[in-house]
Amino acid sequence: MASNRSIFEQLLDKYDTALAKAFFKGLDAIKSDVTLRIVVERLERGDIPGAVAAIQVEREAFSGLEMVLAEAYNAGGISLVENLPRLKDPEGNRVIFRFGVRDYASEAFLRDHSAELVTRIVEDQKVAIRQALETGLSEGRNPRSTALDVIGRINRASGKREGGILGLTSSQERFVASAREELLSGDPKLLRHYLSRQRRDKRFDKTIAKAIREEKPLTAETVTRMVGRYSDRLLELRGEMLARTETMIALGTSRDNAMRQQIDNGKVGASDVKKIWRSAGDGRVRHTHRVLNGKAVEIDGVFHSASGAVLRYPGDPQAPASEISGCRCHMEYKVDYLASVVRRAA
Incomplete structure (x- = not known):
């Protein structure tokens, strides 16, 4: 029989993978539905709130995330009761341990926590998008380039947008903005600082080292590629941490509620x-x-x-x-x- 640790690890691995997949699927849906022309037109008018609204980051895009969270919660409670030792009552009847996902505590958690999680993701996204758009326009980048820095550029091989800041937290968006400043600066000190960023794509390190050595600035096109890869790696980290944390919350809470149900039922x-x-x-x-x-x-x-x-x-x-x-x-x-x-x- 598998140990409690191994059972828990199996659930953790299964559902943090599923949660990450659901998170990225929601982001892909948002990116694929963006009408770039409208975002650019609104930026050209200086209408940043309108541009943010045109990207349409809505909680419905993450409905799959809520569904997987509910599945993880249910699996956690079921696994706990299924692995409780067999027990007989004083009359010799087997005590049956069951987990009810429709009890008050479970329904309250799934309703309130899911709503809070998705709301937090959506609202923080809007802050990050607004920050990126404001920075791009204030630095004189053209509206189209600024919009693409947010929603990403289409990879011709995959047909998907890559390298934007969608999905990043507002704090991570600031990391991307400062990384871009360092790469565009041409300042050896700032370029060296970029080389200390753990999530950078190290395949570009030789290019940066050459720029430092020859005291020549990087081209805008090169910087765009570097920043895009940096954003993608931060997004990967964001997805991993979000999925692992939320899976732990779902499993930990359901297991605790499952044991309390057995107590409340007098078993x-x-x-x-x-x-x-x-x-x-x-x-x-x-x-x-x-x-x-x-x-x-x-x-x-x-x-x-x-x-x-x-x-x-x-x-x-x-x-x-x-x-x-x-x-x-x-x-x-x-x-x-x-x-x-x-x-x-x-």
Whole structure:
């Protein structure tokens, strides 16, 4: 029988892949539906709000993301109850553990968290787009080039747009803007700083080194390609972190709710359940979670991170982003089944 850790890892791998795919599919839909001419015309009039609206970043584009999140939530709760040990009541009947995705806590989570997640993605996108358009026009780039810097340029081989800032957070869009400034500056110091960016495409490093050595500026076309690849790599990171974090939130929350359902249904006593924090057990685990590894609390207890944060379980959506972003820990629920049987018989 597979261990709880391996079962959890399988779910984590499956659904963070599916969530990332749904996120990128939503972005591709937005990019493919953009009418470039309208965006450019509005920029030519200086109508930045109109240009942002013309790109049509809407929550409906991410409906697939919400559906996968619900699937991950359901799978997490089902996997927990399916792997609880077999137990018989005092009369010898088998105790059946089931997970109900339509209970109040589950429906509230799926409704509220999904809505908050997609709203956050959409609103932050609009901020990032507005920032990019304002920067492009203020720096004197023509409206068409500015629009393409946002929505990306079509790759003739794939037929898809690449290199834009759609999908990036507003903070990441600022990274792209500053990277472009460095590459266009011709300043050796700023070019060297660009070479320190971890998400740059290192295939261009020799080109930049030559520009520094010969003290010649990079061409605008070359800079566009470099910035495009940098944007793509930041977007890849964005998708990975978003998917991993949201999968952890869905699985962690559903597993906790699944155990609480068994308690509410009288199948397990609350006092007989312990929560044990289990880290992923490798060098990528954040220090605050390595310290928590193996610590146990009651079902209603919380874990106190060295950062000062309080977590009910790994992926707790109420915890700070710094404690859940990219987390791969999981919660082990240890039940004193003998005590529960004795209590039911009393």
